[in-house]
Amino acid sequence: MISSFSEPIYCPNLSCADPRNTFGRQQCAACETDLIYRYVWVVGQAAEEVPTGKVIADRYFVIAPQIWLDSRPAVPPSVPEQLPDSIMPYLHLYPQRLHTPEVYGLCSLGEAPEATEVLLLENVPINNFGSLYPSILQAWSGTSAARQVYWLWQMLQLWAPLSEQGVASSLLVPENLRVEGWRVRLRELHPGNFVPTLRDLGDVWSGLVESAQPEVQSRLGEICQFMRRSSMNLDAIALELNDLLLEQAAKLPLHLEVVGMTDTGPQRSQNEDSCYPTAADFQSSKTSGNDKLIPYLTMVCDGVGGHEGGEVASQLAVQSLKALIQNLLAEITQQEELMTPPMVIKQLEEIVRVVNNVISAQNNEQGKELRQRMGTTLVMALQLPQKVKSSEDLPSNNSHELYLVNVGDSRAYWIGKNYCQRLTVDDDVASREVQLGHCLYWETQLRSDAGALTQALGTRDGDFLRPTIQRFIVEEEGLLLLCSDGLSDNDLVEHYWENYGPEVLEGKMSLEAAVQSWIRLANEKNGYDNTSVVATHCRMSPERLVLFDPAVASAVASAPVSAASVSLPMSLPRSLQKSGLRAEPPLRESSKQLLYPETSPAPEEPVKKRRFKLLLPLLGLLGLMLACGALGLWVRSLESTQPGPEQLPPPPETPAPSPSAIPSPGAEIPSESPSPSPESTPAAIPSPGAESPSPSPASNPAEIPLPEEATTPSPSP
Numbered sequence: 001m002i003s004s005f006s007e008p009i010y011c012p013n014l015s016c017a018d019p020r021n022t023f024g025r026q027q028c029a030a031c032e033t034d035l036i037y038r039y040v041w042v043v044g045q046a047a048e049e050v051p052t053g054k055v056i057a058d059r060y061f062v063i064a065p066q067i068w069l070d071s072r073p074a075v076p077p078s079v080p081e082q083l084p085d086s087i088m089p090y091l092h093l094y095p096q097r098l099h100t101p102e103v104y105g106l107c108s109l110g111e112a113p114e115a116t117e118v119l120l121l122e123n124v125p126i127n128n129f130g131s132l133y134p135s136i137l138q139a140w141s142g143t144s145a146a147r148q149v150y151w152l153w154q155m156l157q158l159w160a161p162l163s164e165q166g167v168a169s170s171l172l173v174p175e176n177l178r179v180e181g182w183r184v185r186l187r188e189l190h191p192g193n194f195v196p197t198l199r200d201l202g203d204v205w206s207g208l209v210e211s212a213q214p215e216v217q218s219r220l221g222e223i224c225q226f227m228r229r230s231s232m233n234l235d236a237i238a239l240e241l242n243d244l245l246l247e248q249a250a251k252l253p254l255h256l257e258v259v260g261m262t263d264t265g266p267q268r269s270q271n272e273d274s275c276y277p278t279a280a281d282f283q284s285s286k287t288s289g290n291d292k293l294i295p296y297l298t299m300v301c302d303g304v305g306g307h308e309g310g311e312v313a314s315q316l317a318v319q320s321l322k323a324l325i326q327n328l329l330a331e332i333t334q335q336e337e338l339m340t341p342p343m344v345i346k347q348l349e350e351i352v353r354v355v356n357n358v359i360s361a362q363n364n365e366q367g368k369e370l371r372q373r374m375g376t377t378l379v380m381a382l383q384l385p386q387k388v389k390s391s392e393d394l395p396s397n398n399s400h401e402l403y404l405v406n407v408g409d410s411r412a413y414w415i416g417k418n419y420c421q422r423l424t425v426d427d428d429v430a431s432r433e434v435q436l437g438h439c440l441y442w443e444t445q446l447r448s449d450a451g452a453l454t455q456a457l458g459t460r461d462g463d464f465l466r467p468t469i470q471r472f473i474v475e476e477e478g479l480l481l482l483c484s485d486g487l488s489d490n491d492l493v494e495h496y497w498e499n500y501g502p503e504v505l506e507g508k509m510s511l512e513a514a515v516q517s518w519i520r521l522a523n524e525k526n527g528y529d530n531t532s533v534v535a536t537h538c539r540m541s542p543e544r545l546v547l548f549d550p551a552v553a554s555a556v557a558s559a560p561v562s563a564a565s566v567s568l569p570m571s572l573p574r575s576l577q578k579s580g581l582r583a584e585p586p587l588r589e590s591s592k593q594l595l596y597p598e599t600s601p602a603p604e605e606p607v608k609k610r611r612f613k614l615l616l617p618l619l620g621l622l623g624l625m626l627a628c629g630a631l632g633l634w635v636r637s638l639e640s641t642q643p644g645p646e647q648l649p650p651p652p653e654t655p656a657p658s659p660s661a662i663p664s665p666g667a668e669i670p671s672e673s674p675s676p677s678p679e680s681t682p683a684a685i686p687s688p689g690a691e692s693p694s695p696s697p698a699s700n701p702a703e704i705p706l707p708e709e710a711t712t713p714s715p716s717p
Contacts (some may be wrong), residue, residue, distance in 0.1 A: 007055060007285045008014060012036050012074040031638050034495065036073040041101065041127045042066045043188050046109050055294040056106055063130040068120070070104075077105025087119065089165035089189050091437045095425050095468070096161055097123055098184050099154065103440050125178035134186065136177040136208070146215035147182060151219070152205060153245050153473075154184040156238055159201065162189075168196050172204050176511055180415055183475050198234065202227030219244050239340060246338065249473050250388035251395040252428060252540055256295045259511045260534035263519045264485060266527050272303030273484050273532040274318045274376075296383045297325055298534045301409050302484040304456050313359050313376040313458050320355040325382060331519030336401070338386055345469045348405055352378070352457070354469045359458025373455035376466075377408025379424060379482050381472070381536070402472040402480070405464065408456045409467035410532075411488045415479040415501035420494055425468065427455045477540045479511075480502060487529030489523040504537060519588040540629035 011019035011028040042050075042188075047066045054062055059075070060068040070077070090103045100420075104122040108115040114636045125133040131471045136151060155171050162168040162276045168175055169192025178185045202224045214656075223240050260278050264271040276299050277291075285291040303310020325549040328347055332339055339347075363373045384401040404412050409426040414473055419691060425431055428443035429452045442448050455465060479501050500517055503509035509517075515533050522531040 005299060007071060009037070009062060009069075009071045010074065014074055025250040029163065030122075036068045037130075038064065038122065039052055039124070039130050039292065040068050040074045040104050040120040040122055041124040041126065041187060042068055042107075043121060044116070046116045047118050049574070050109065056109070060107065067126060067130055067132070069130060074444065078107060079105050079443065083439070084435070086191075087168045087192075088437050090121070090134060091434050092165055093167075093189075094185045094431060094441070095162060097425060098160065098421065098423060099158055099184060101188060102434075102526060105310065105440070106444070109255055112178045121188060125187060129671065132187070133180045135175050136179050137174045138356050139179050140208055141211045144475075145216045146245070146252060146473075148208075148212055149216055149241065149245045149248055150182060150219070150473050151179060151473060152185050152208075153238075153241050156234070156241060157202070157272060158184075159185075159198070159234060163196075165189075166195075167191055169194075172196055172200055173176075174207075179422075180419060182473075183421060184406040196320030198232070199230075206549065216244060216248060226536065235342075242341060245397045245473060246386075246388045246401070249400040249475055252323075252400065254398055254400055254474060255539040255541065256383070256513055257537040257539075258295050258298060259515045259517050260532075261519055262532040263486075263523070265519070267532050268530055270311060271316055272305075272528045273444035273486070273530040273599070274303070274314035275300045275482075275532040276318050277321065277534070277535050279471060289298070292329070293322060293326060295327065296385055297322070297380070298480070298536060299378065300482045300484050300532045301457075301542065302377040302408065302410050302486075302530070302532070303374065304408075304459065306374055307413070309368075309372075310376065312362070312373040316359055316362070317376045317378060317457055320358050321380065323353065324351045324354060329385065332384065332386060334642060338388065339384075341401075341471045342387065344401075344403060344450070345471070348403060348469050349380070349467060351408065352405060353462035353465055356457045356460075356462040356465050363458060371432040373459050375459035377453070378406060378457055379408075379411060379412050380405040381480060381482060386717075398475045402474050404470045406465055407467045408453050408567060409451070409480070409488075410484045413479075413481040413483075413491075413493050413497070414489075415481060415497050415505075417502050417505050420501065422494070423470065424473075428453055432495070441444075474538050475540070478507060478515075478538055480536040480538060481518075482532075482534045484520070484530065484532045485528060486529040487518055487533060488659055489526050492525055493518075500545035511535055 007023070008020040009023055009025075010032050011021060012035070013019070013028065013031050013033040016028060016031045016033065018027070021028055022034060025035055043066075049064075050056070050062050052062050052064060056068065057078075059072045063069050074453040087103045090101065093100045094102065100123075101121040102123040107120055109118055110116055127133060140148065142149075155177070157573060159168060162170060167189040168599055169190045170186050170188070171192060172192075176187045176190065178187055183349050187291050205220070205227070206224045207222055223237065226240060226678060227237055258277060260275045260281075261300050262271060262273045262278065276297065277285075277294050279698065281291060285294055285659070299318060299321060303312070303314035303315035305313055310488040334699065346595060359375060361372075370372065382403045382405070384399065384403060386399040386401060388397060388399045404423055406412065406424040407427060409428055410424075411426070412423040414421045414423055429447065429449065430441060430450040432454050433439055433444045433447075434441050481493065483493065500509065504511055504514045515535050517531045518535075519531050522533075577584070
């Protein structure tokens with residue numbers, strides 16, 4: 001489609017000597033900058049009548065009805081000084097950008113004075129070839145029962161925020177609802193000419209239910225009947241739909257593998273990032289067996305507060321969250337009833353506020369004010385191991401629920417074989433200004449303080465904290481990627497995900513090698529900050545994964561690292577020890593006093609440990625002798641009791657259990673210290689990444705220790 005145009009596409013590098021390129025090229029012929037193919041959706045009847053192939057405003061090429069390609073992506077589009085009221089719902093719904101489009105600009109069609117202004121939308125459900133993703137009607141009959149229910153659940157979650165903006169009618173037009181894998185996306189927002197109700201939504205769903213999968217058709221029909229009753233509210237419908245969703249998801253297999261690493265970077269002397277799990281966490285789990293959070297919990301924290309502040313805050317957050325989440329999981333496992341999403345979200349909010357106040361109390365005790373106060377960002381993923389009994393004949397299984405918590409600008413991504421989806425929205429000035437309706441997102445990037453954080457853990461009292469918590473269902477194979485802004489800055493994940501994500505999903509690269517590659521990418525392309533990456537491979541298969549090609553993994557793992565320093569225990573696999581990643585310096589004594597104020601060394605402890613280790617071989621030998629003796633007595637008793645020489649048939653072979661690991665899928669605080677990007681600037685509170693000591697044990701085990709419950713073919717955490 002693109003190659004049919006004779007008009008040029010321009011290089012986004014404004015200093016390029018020869019920016020004109022022919023359509024279809026991926027890099028500029030003159031400067032080798034990656035070319036940007038930005039497709040926009042054009043709102044309005046006037047746009048429907050523009051013929052394909054026409055050039056609009058000397059920059060937009062009409063690819064298809066209402067789909068235009070911007071050939072000059074580095075040049076700002078036209079935007080009036082006073083933003084029209086018609087675009088305000090798009091701006092206020094920016095936190096829902098996973099599902100809703102964003103305003104790119106406006107364009108005049110026709111000659112003055114009869115010219116018509118049309119609205120241009122970006123972040124729209126259009127693929128890399130300029131075609132719309134299928135509508136929900138087109139994809140409905142060919143998808144699984146679990147996904148059909150999941151699509152409806154997402155629509156129901158959008159009902160309240162869209163209703164607040166007067167655009168809930170957008171959910172009543174099936175052609176406007178597009179699906180990209182598991183995700184429901186809106187092509188545009190429809191204000192409508194009436195105030196829709198749940199009854200109207202139920203009428204739309206009824207048309208879908210007629211061709212729903214047999215195992216959910218009856219239940220969905222009942223839910224549609226409930227929606228037609230005036231006495232039924234949104235919460236009651238949500239509970240009914242959630243029960244059906246969890247039942248269907250619990251029938252799916254789920255195997256999980258997790259790898260986490262943190263890296264100081266080529267320009268830093270200390271690491272203010274912390275993440276979980278690391279190699280040290282896996283090693284501790286192997287030796288003690290006390291860590292029951294693997295593979296259910298992953299997190300990344302990026303410290304704010306500079307020298308001997310950010311590192312303490314990020315580590316304090318990780319340690320506190322681990323303890324509190326452990327208590328939450330213990331409480332949930334003791335309950336017979338399922339905990340509903342609103343209840344889980346409320347519990348997680350309270351946990352995050354408790355951790356916030358722990359860090360805030362440290363600041364208060366040390367008399368730290370304003371820019372001196374330490375804090376940290378947080379992105380955390382919790383795969384909640386609730387059990388669902390889908391029927392009397394089927395055993396309970398994992399409900400596949402994934403909860404994401406984020407504060408600050410550390411991010412979460414979901415990477416499938418054909419797409420990369422950003423799941424979180426940054427808490428920064430740029431996002432705040434868009435949500436308040438002050439300007440468009442690309443306009444905020446022109447501000448010097450665009451990347452300054454608007455909230456972080458520990459900088460203020462917990463009553464002022466507003467963590468964002470989302471619930472997803474893991475029902476397709478993919479990678480859940482958590483990272484600090486050392487990697488996410490300049491949209492590196494969006495630009496380079498295809499180099500690593502599909503390779504892991506197809507078994508051509510290990511998860512370990514992919515995490516190493518992402519850290520190298522961050523060091524080479526950004527390089528001015530610490531980087532932390534925790535990736536989870538979520539597999540929807542009952543079979544054990546065939547390992548990647550060792551030759552490929554070895555080549556990736558042995559590639560040089562640009563001045564990186566990742567802490568690796570000596571017990572890690574050789575592939576990591578040969579990767580060029582060197583050990584990280586330990587915490588300074590002053591930081592240890594902040595983080596561990598009551599700890600003191602016990603000189604006798606190493607001796608006691610050595611004595612205990614000497615006893616282990618003797619105890620093992622004694623246990624082996626007792627076991628052999630018991631086995632001999634048991635065999636003799638069998639020989640004396642069996643009447644004849646006829647042998648019993650051997651027991652049936654049972655396949656080896658498959659491994660599993662984690663789930664699929666105010667005051668301004670500067671988010672970055674010195675950074676090449678114009679978005680980040682200093683603000684009231686020190687920026688994440690400012691130099692300060694921090695231990696960052698990297699983790700990248702080839703074999704992941706799993707809880708006993710997670711080793712069954714269908715893990716039931």
